Amino acid sequence: MHVLILGGTTEGRRLAETLHADGTAHVTSSLAGRVATPRMPPGEVRVGGFGGAPGLARWLREHEVGAVIDATHPFAGTISFNAALAAAEAHVPLLALRRPGWAPADGDDWHPVGSLEEAADRAAELGSRVFLTTGRMGLASFAHIRDAWFLVRSVDAPEGACPPRMDVLLDRGPFTLDGERELLRRHRIDVLVTKDSGGAATAPKLTAAREAGVPVVIVRRPPVPDGVPVAAGPEEAADWLRAYSG
Structure with missing residues (x-):
């Protein structure tokens, strides 16, 4: 067949x-x-x-x-x-x-939203140093936010409209828990934005955020x-x- x-x-x-x-x-x-x-x-x-x-x-x-x-x-x-x-x-x-999909565990501070546009507004309310892991295709939804700094992680370099204050980290999973802990610490991340992609390859960021008390804005699939x-x-x-x- x-x-x-x-x-x-x-x-x-x-x-x-x-x-x-x-x-x-x-x-x-x-x-x-x-x-x-x-x-x-x-x-x-x-x-x-x-x-x-x-x-x-x-x-x-x-x-x-x-x-x-x-x-x-x-x-x-x-x-x-x-x-x-x-x-x-x-x-x-x-x-x-x-x-x-992922499920919250004890100690998680999750903020589910229905779209990237909602995620952008919620992230701006929760923090000023945002770890953005939603991929390069939807960055235009965050381009209007000027009061926050973004660490954007994606496989390929972003194109088109992007947040004005942004650093880009080109990387591909799977990621380790120790690596995610260090990334949050080094960049002083105070809010994580992700999609509910599920799977183990990128889940360590959720554990690292839980341990650090960092709120997570998660876009429902x-x-x-x-x-x-x-x-x-x-x-x-x-x-x-x-x-x-x-």
């Missing part, structure tokens, strides 16, 4: 590795192309968009895709909804692979499209695919 993995995440890459290793399927991984040097999965890889839901549906039919796994980032909402529309139009089964089944990890997704393929 030809399986399309809408990837770009660790889970998507691990699923491609699993399917490639056991011969369950012929795998094509699709990457959005927003990261300059992505970690490439095994099997075929395509980079770039499809042209919305109609273009994706056409691609599924032309390449005789038997199943689609949406393993995109939990906040890549547009492609997830396009995948649901395209899979329905092409009559191809779709599974969403989503790592579980968008919902998976209605009717799309969800797997919590690559093995569960592989089991679903094996059961479907019979």
Whole structure:
């Protein structure tokens, strides 16, 4: 069976590795192309968009895709909804692979918000030295804040509108707890802003913030499209695919 993995995440890459290793399927991984040097999965890889839901549906039919796994980032909402529309139009089964979100622990001072714009306003209320870990794509939401300094961590250099007082740290997880503790201490961070991406690779910052008494502004993740089944990890997704393929 030809399986399309809408990837770009660790889970998507691990699923491609699993399917490639056991011969369950012929795998094509699709990457959005927003990261300059992505970690490439095994099997075929395509980079770039499809042209919305109609273009994706056409691609599924032309390449005789038997199943689609949406393993995109939990906040890549547009492609997830396009995948649901395209899979329905092409009559191809779709599974969403989503790592579980984070849950607060005793001692956490979390401030959940619904958008980056809300996160910017809340962060400005809570502190003046902000550790911003929401990625480079949404920095325009913070560009109007002039009374706070930002440490922005991202894989690639930011482009477009940015906060006027900002230092950039180019780095890619996984991160260590000791490293996150030192980063908060060295930069005198008094508020952390993040998305509820889930997973272990970037979770140490939450523990470090809890230990330091630093409040966390956390953007809630968008919902998976209605009717799309969800797997919590690559093995569960592989089991679903094996059961479907019979």
